[in-house]
Amino acid sequence: MLIVVDPSSTQPLADQVASSVRAAVARGAASPGDRLPSARAVAAALGINLHTVLRGYQQLRDEGLVELRRGRAATITALAGEARRARLREAAEEFVKAARHLGASGEESLTAVRDALTAGRHETSP
Structure with a gap:
């Protein structure tokens, strides 16, 4: 799954990370059971802070769209x-x-x- 951010946007980067995942689910590019890339990999690929990616993932967790487990990949839930x-x-x-x-x-x-x-x-x- 491709997570994209626009550093020049006024939208916070963590929100953009979460929006990218939501958009991927909406267009069918990501489905329940799919694993998200590790926060570390996303941060490195996008050149943003690891904690920013984790905040985006936590937003998705709080919405029930992603299951997060320490040491394991984030997984898209059936609720998505x-x-x-x-x-x-x-x-x-x-x-x-x-x-x-x-x-x-x-x-x-x-x-x-x-x-x-x-x-x-x-x-x-x-």
């Missing part, structure tokens, strides 16, 4: 998939509320989602 689906459902519900508030029809709403998904494919492609 469930949490992803729950967040997606919440986002969809918020979208539906906004669409209804704007008076959009079901077809207009679906078209907006399709357009956003299509645009998103182009933005995230390597």
Whole structure:
């Protein structure tokens, strides 16, 4: 799994580490049971402090997305998939509320989602 940070971003590096893992789970690049790279390896590869990576991993642990055990690799939990689906459902519900508030029809709403998904494919492609 590729963990990426942007040192010029205003977002703290630990948050970026956690966001990278969440994004990998969301796009299916990481699945429950997969092991994350060691914090030491990530820190060395990215040129950031080991404790920064550990803070990112601890955020994921606190969210229930990663299991951390001292001396063992961090592992993505089964909850990661469930949490992803729950967040997606919440986002969809918020979208539906906004669409209804704007008076959009079901077809207009679906078209907006399709357009956003299509645009998103182009933005995230390597």
